[in-house]
Amino acid sequence: MILERQILNQRDIQITIERLCHQLIEHHGDFKNTVIVGVQPRGKLLSNRIIVKLKKLLNTNNIESGSLDISFYRDDLRRKKEPIIPEVMDMNLSLESKNIVLIDDVLFTGRSIRSAIDALMAFGRPNSVELLTLIDRRFSRELPIQPNYVGKTVDSIDSERVIVEWKEENGKDRILMVKSD
Secondary structure, X not given: OEEEEEEEXXXXXXXXXXXXXXXXXXXXXXXXXXXXXXXXXXXXXXXXXXXXXXXXXXXXXXXXXXXXXXXXXXXXXXXXXXOOOOOOOEOXXXXXXXXXXXXXXXXXXXXXXXXXXHHHHHHOOOOEEEEEEEEEEHHHOOOOOOOOEEEXXXXXXXXXXXXXXXXXXXXXXXXXEEEEO
């Protein structure tokens, strides 16, 4: 039996993204020395939404951004039975001395973010790296990685999964907590 409960609906997600954008503006001002980087695949969808909202709030088109494929930086790369097929990255910029806001949808063990930080270094040495996550599963960390900006914190056990559905892929925006019995 699968038990499912909705954590955030479409309206909640919109409000959360707006709040996160205001927090980013408070800390990064006009974004002249800040680059937003989405972790592919799902962090890219969130970062795209954040960039659109920031451009509207700041009345500008000058926000540097990219998307990062972490496939070959994962610590489970050799454990996979199927070969990993990398996604097309959009990182045609230098991160040298920039402030980076790394964006992913769910922070779970911290391993994907560790991989993303390793991958970032191929594009220059940033001044700082901050982490924004839509969902923080705070009791499941395996690495000492904590987000700077959090949409919602959820307490969950290992048998539960957080599923983020985006309109672009699933036809509607919502976040679910799913537990299998």
